[in-house]
Amino acid sequence: MLEHYFPILVLLGAALAIGGGAMGFSYLVGPKRPYHEKLDQYECGFAPLGRIRMRFDVRFYLIAIIFIVFDIEAAFLFPWAVAFESIGLIGFIEMMLFLSVLLVGYAYVWKKGALEWE
Amino acid sequence: MAVEQLDIHLVLMMPEILVAIMAMALLLLSAWTHKGGAGVIHWLTMMTIVAVVLVIQVGSGTATTFGGQFITDDFSRYVKVVMCLGMVLPVLMSADYIRGHGMDGGEYHVVTMFAMLGGMIMASSGGFLILYLGLELMSLSLYVLAAWRRDDRCSSEAGLKYFVLGSVASGLLLYGISMVYGVTGGTGFAEVASFLGKPEGHGSQLLALGVVMILAGMGFKIAAVPFHMWAPDVYQGAPTPVTAFMSVVPKVAAIAALFRILFDVFPTYHVQWVPILQLFAVLSMAVGAFGGLVQTNIKRLLAYSSIGHVGYMLIGLVANSQAGAQGVLVYITIYLFMTVGVFGLIIAFDRQGLGENISDYQGLARKQPVMAFVMAMFMFSMAGIPPLAGFIGKFSIFMAAVKGGFIPLAVVGVLFSAVGAFYYIRVVKVMYFDQPEGEFKVTLSGGGFIVVSLSLFMIFFWGILPGDLLAWTGASVQAFH
Amino acid sequence: MMVADVIFYLFATVTVLSALGVVGARNPVHSVLFLVLAFFSTAGLFVLMGAEFLAAILVMVYMGAVAILFLFVVMMLDVDFSMLRRESVRYLPMGFVVGAVMLAELGLMMAHHPGEGLHLGLDNTDNTLAIGQALYTRFLYPFEVASLILLVALIGAVALTHRERKRVHRQDISTQLARTKEDAVELRKVASGEGA
Numbered sequence: 177m178l179e180h181y182f183p184i185l186v187l188l189g190a191a192l193a194i195g196g197g198a199m200g201f202s203y204l205v206g207p208k209r210p211y212h213e214k215l216d217q218y219e220c221g222f223a224p225l226g227r228i229r230m231r232f233d234v235r236f237y238l239i240a241i242i243f244i245v246f247d248i249e250a251a252f253l254f255p256w257a258v259a260f261e262s263i264g265l266i267g268f269i270e271m272m273l274f275l276s277v278l279l280v281g282y283a284y285v286w287k288k289g290a291l292e293w294e
Numbered sequence: 295m296a297v298e299q300l301d302i303h304l305v306l307m308m309p310e311i312l313v314a315i316m317a318m319a320l321l322l323l324s325a326w327t328h329k330g331g332a333g334v335i336h337w338l339t340m341m342t343i344v345a346v347v348l349v350i351q352v353g354s355g356t357a358t359t360f361g362g363q364f365i366t367d368d369f370s371r372y373v374k375v376v377m378c379l380g381m382v383l384p385v386l387m388s389a390d391y392i393r394g395h396g397m398d399g400g401e402y403h404v405v406t407m408f409a410m411l412g413g414m415i416m417a418s419s420g421g422f423l424i425l426y427l428g429l430e431l432m433s434l435s436l437y438v439l440a441a442w443r444r445d446d447r448c449s450s451e452a453g454l455k456y457f458v459l460g461s462v463a464s465g466l467l468l469y470g471i472s473m474v475y476g477v478t479g480g481t482g483f484a485e486v487a488s489f490l491g492k493p494e495g496h497g498s499q500l501l502a503l504g505v506v507m508i509l510a511g512m513g514f515k516i517a518a519v520p521f522h523m524w525a526p527d528v529y530q531g532a533p534t535p536v537t538a539f540m541s542v543v544p545k546v547a548a549i550a551a552l553f554r555i556l557f558d559v560f561p562t563y564h565v566q567w568v569p570i571l572q573l574f575a576v577l578s579m580a581v582g583a584f585g586g587l588v589q590t591n592i593k594r595l596l597a598y599s600s601i602g603h604v605g606y607m608l609i610g611l612v613a614n615s616q617a618g619a620q621g622v623l624v625y626i627t628i629y630l631f632m633t634v635g636v637f638g639l640i641i642a643f644d645r646q647g648l649g650e651n652i653s654d655y656q657g658l659a660r661k662q663p664v665m666a667f668v669m670a671m672f673m674f675s676m677a678g679i680p681p682l683a684g685f686i687g688k689f690s691i692f693m694a695a696v697k698g699g700f701i702p703l704a705v706v707g708v709l710f711s712a713v714g715a716f717y718y719i720r721v722v723k724v725m726y727f728d729q730p731e732g733e734f735k736v737t738l739s740g741g742g743f744i745v746v747s748l749s750l751f752m753i754f755f756w757g758i759l760p761g762d763l764l765a766w767t768g769a770s771v772q773a774f775h
Numbered sequence: 776m777m778v779a780d781v782i783f784y785l786f787a788t789v790t791v792l793s794a795l796g797v798v799g800a801r802n803p804v805h806s807v808l809f810l811v812l813a814f815f816s817t818a819g820l821f822v823l824m825g826a827e828f829l830a831a832i833l834v835m836v837y838m839g840a841v842a843i844l845f846l847f848v849v850m851m852l853d854v855d856f857s858m859l860r861r862e863s864v865r866y867l868p869m870g871f872v873v874g875a876v877m878l879a880e881l882g883l884m885m886a887h888h889p890g891e892g893l894h895l896g897l898d899n900t901d902n903t904l905a906i907g908q909a910l911y912t913r914f915l916y917p918f919e920v921a922s923l924i925l926l927v928a929l930i931g932a933v934a935l936t937h938r939e940r941k942r943v944h945r946q947d948i949s950t951q952l953a954r955t956k957e958d959a960v961e962l963r964k965v966a967s968g969e970g971a
Contacts, residue, residue, distance in 0.1 A: 178779060181822055230609045232850045238848050243934040244840040245925045251832050252910075252918075259907025259941070265834050266300070267911040270919060277922040281929040287325035290937045300912055314923060321930065362914040408927050415920060434924060438931035453935075476884065500883060688916050712807040 238290055249278050303359040309374060310414055316320055316342040322709045325401025330730070331399060335400040335774050336389055339407065343382040351702030352376050356773060358420055362484045365420040372770035373417045373550040380542035380630050381410040383705035387638045387745040388535035390645065395533060397442055409435035413547030421482040422471040425551055429467070430514065431666075432547060433460050436540055439533040449514060452531025460514065467511025473504030480541045483559045489538060491560050497524040502566045508555065509570055513545075515548040517609060519577035522601050526585075529597035534644060537593055538637035540632050546769075549607060549626065553619060556611065559775050564614055571612045572703060586717040592650050595717065596633070599676060602714050609707055610691045613698035616771050621694040621700045623767040625687035628756060630682060635749030636672045644736045651720055657730025665736055666725045668750055673722050675753045677715035683756040690764070779823060786819040801860070803849045811842045828903040 256263075256271050285291060304311065319659060320335050320342075327334070383402065392398050412432025419425035441453020475481055476496050478489040484616040486696045489495045514521040529537050556567055582602020589595040603625070610622035640650065642665075659666035675684035688711060695704040740747060756763050793816065796809035814837045821830035910918055 178823070186941075194828060230926060231852075232847060235850060236846070237849045237851060238839070238932055238936045240844040244836070245929050247836050247840040248781065250544075251836055251932040252921075254831065255828060255903050255907030255910055257907075258808060258901070258903045261942055262904075262908055263911045268916070270911060270915050275921060277318065277919075277926055278929075279320060281926045282319050283935055284325045287322075287928055288937060289939065290933050300915065302915075309830070318926070333783065361913055363914075363916050381971070399934070401930055405927065405930055408923065408930075411923070421917075423914065424917045427917050427924065431920060431924050431927060434927050434931065438927070438934060441935055444935050475883070503883070 235293075242285060242290070245281070246278070249275070295691075296735045298660075300361055301359055303357070305365055306353070306357050306359050307418070307742055308352075309349045310411060310418070312342065312346055313411045313414065314350060317404050317411065318758075322398060322564070324404065329400075332393070333399040334401050335403050336385070336392075339385060339403040340497060343378050343385075344408070347375055347378050351377070354768050356400045360420075362420045362482050364418050364426045366418055366772040368770040369773045370418045372766065374414050376546050376623075376627055377410055378418070378544050380634070381406060381539060381632075382406075383634045383745045383748075384535045384538040384587045384637065386741040387634070387739070388538075388641055389741050390739045391535055392535070393643050394645070395443055396445075397533065402439070402442060403440055405435045407494055409439065409539070410543055410654045413543050416547040416710055417550040419551060419554070420484065420512075422448055422474065422486075423481045425555075426464075426468060426471060428547075428572060430464060431550075432544055433464065434569055436460075436536075436544060439526055439539070442536060443533050444669060446531075448531035449533060450531075452528045454529045455524055455531075463514030463521065464516075465511075465534070466507050469509025470504045470511060471508075473500050473507065477501045477504070483554065484539075487559050490560070493754055494726055496562065502563065505560055505563055505566055505623070506570060509567060509574075511557075512548050512552050515623045516552075516602050516607075517597075517601055518574045518636070519581045519601060520574075522581060523579065524596040525601055526589075526594045529600070530591055530593045530650075534641050536635060537596075538634055540651045541596065541633050541637075545600070545604060545607075549611070552611060553622075553774070554689040557614075557619070558673060567614055568614060571608050572700075575608035575703065576584045576706055577588055578602065578608065579707060579714075580605075581714040583710040586714060590651055590653065591657075592652050592721070594651065595721070596636065599714070599718075600633070602710070603676075604708060605710070606688060606691050609695050609700070611705055612700060612703060613694040614772055615694060615698050616696035618691075619672050619771040619774055620764070620767045621687075621690040623770060624690045624760075624763055627763060627767070628683040628687040628753065631752040632675050635746050635753070636669070637739070638746040638749065639669050639672070639736075639744050642736050642742055643753070646734055646736055647737065648734060650738070652724055653728075655721065656728040658725040658736075660730055667691065668746060669725060670680065670722045671750060671753065673718040676758070677718040678711050679715070681754075683753040683760070684732055684761075686756060686760045701740075783820065787825070788817045789813075790814040790820065807846045807849055809844060810845065813843065814838045826902055831903075853884050872952050906912050933945065 252274065253271075256267065260267065316338070320338060323331050323338075324335055350371050352370055353366055356365070358365050359581070362653035374495055392402060405492065409432050412428045412430070412435060416425055416430030417433065430697035437457040440456045441450050471481070474486060477500050478486045478495070480486050480489060490501075495501075507740050510521060514524075517525040519580055529541070532540065556564070560567060578601050582598050582600075582605055585601065587721065589598060589602045593620055607625050607629075608624050609627065610618040612618070613621070641651070643654065655669070658669070675682035678684045678688040694700070695707070790813055793812040795814060798808050800806040800809055814833055818830040818833040818838075821827070823834060895912045
């Protein structure tokens, strides 16, 4: 079974090599002449005003939670699809039941306007 | 790998299906009507619960479905009726609280129904997996409910604390379940029990550790000491109807599930779990009795009171007998009415904009003697003073302990209930002997009046004529042998 | 199987190091990114054990959704983490105690089933198929209850964080279709040279 993953391993190695190589090579050959002004923060000639990190709106959180719920739902679909032939009509019905429960949730979220931005 | 044929008898789980379908229907109704449908949803919720109780009554005998994962028997039916009452009474008495605190989108009722559904699933669970899922459904709903007044700092804090500590407890429970699965190779109660019946099922240390973990996880849900630290903050911060709900339904559900686990699955491990539960019981009674002495907030006081009550209920589990189980059912039923009644009065105080401090009750007896009398009766009943029903509950628990040979435990229980009586009586003293401050007039809403007078009637009725209650509970515990 | 062993140690090392990074990184955003790395290398370990489905779940749900949620939360809270970190040193001994207990329990479990540590006996069956056949037949009832839990999570998230917004341009199809020329357009005759 593990042989099937060999291409992924190769891909992983290639990604590491290219990504790491690009950064490492430029680190090695690039000129480095740091001095204080160059390393300093720059904000239109002023000393930095306020903090860099800004707070995200709580609505992102709502979107993320909704995403997680439907992500999990999708995750349940994989074994269902794989086992579809052997679980028969019952398996089909129960997945439809599962989906319709979440559909109720989806309709609710939609109707409440939780998916809207301004 | 052949696919198993499964036995599916949906008719056995009609109560659960009804709750689930109605909750989803009301959810959609609430989304489509916005705030306009709140009143309709309120009444539909209560009608649903009444219908569920009727459907539960239709069932009889013991039956299982889904390969034993769902069990229905007299015990689970009794417990479910108690849970339905524990849900519908707080809803009935808090219609105007819900409106007054901006909780009236209709979703409040829906989430409460889901919490109750989780409890019902736990009470009927026939395997660790479904037990855990029922528990999560209930807990997740309760976390949300505790934080429902999201603009109120205390409520948000309550929800957050409950969530973080509750997740740890769920983790412990899962860890324990995984150990049991690791040793026995099954998650169904029947599978595990049959493995334990074999010679190789005896004396596994890992299994004992698993049992301890499961007890810790369940102990958290019923707020038994040493897993009680969340209770005072959450009880205080959560909206009052939610506090009333969560001091009854989750406890009933978790104790019902504990009965099934301990009596049906791990009877051979009672050497391990009896001492642990004894420790839980004694510590809970102690914390409940002494912790309540210094409280100034009535909801905090009731949190400690509920910790103490759980201690007494655990004595019934320790007794490890039908009499013990019956004692717990009697206790829990009476506890339901006492708790709901007191919270009904607290909500009535909230209606007038009065605080939750015990000092706000000063001199209530001079202003409103009837109100003070009702409160005093609930307090006396909680303290276990005859002829009120609270005494019957304690009496049946202690008798079961004595019969089971746990005489020292019963003696300790009596001593702690004497200590605990002190702070209940302190509330009575504040109402009757302190001078009133300022003008106030506390009135009950229509629903509140029904709930409080029903509760008052029940604690008198069962205090004097407990025969019916004893007969019902006695019949319900025949499932255990 | 030499290659598999080498890969195992590679992934295991990355897991441990990135887990250390999660607790040790000074910037909380880096902590979350280390967490993603830890999830990924754990997924690799799952694949080595033959638990393909778990690996897929880890990549899809944990890396794809949970870690992103963490990132949002970290960015949303705007807590002064350097302060928190200084305080967290006080909890270090407790952390060690918990870690030691976990280690002891793992040891106990290993001792209980010696030699069965890594091989779950799943090498020859399709892991996802086996899960599907169990989940959608024997565990049908728990599966349906799980959908209710997800539903409650949705309701809870909306109930606790969603606020009705007044100034949203919402689509209201029936109103839009019901608009007629009469209430939308006004025609006026304006004499030439007098229009404002």
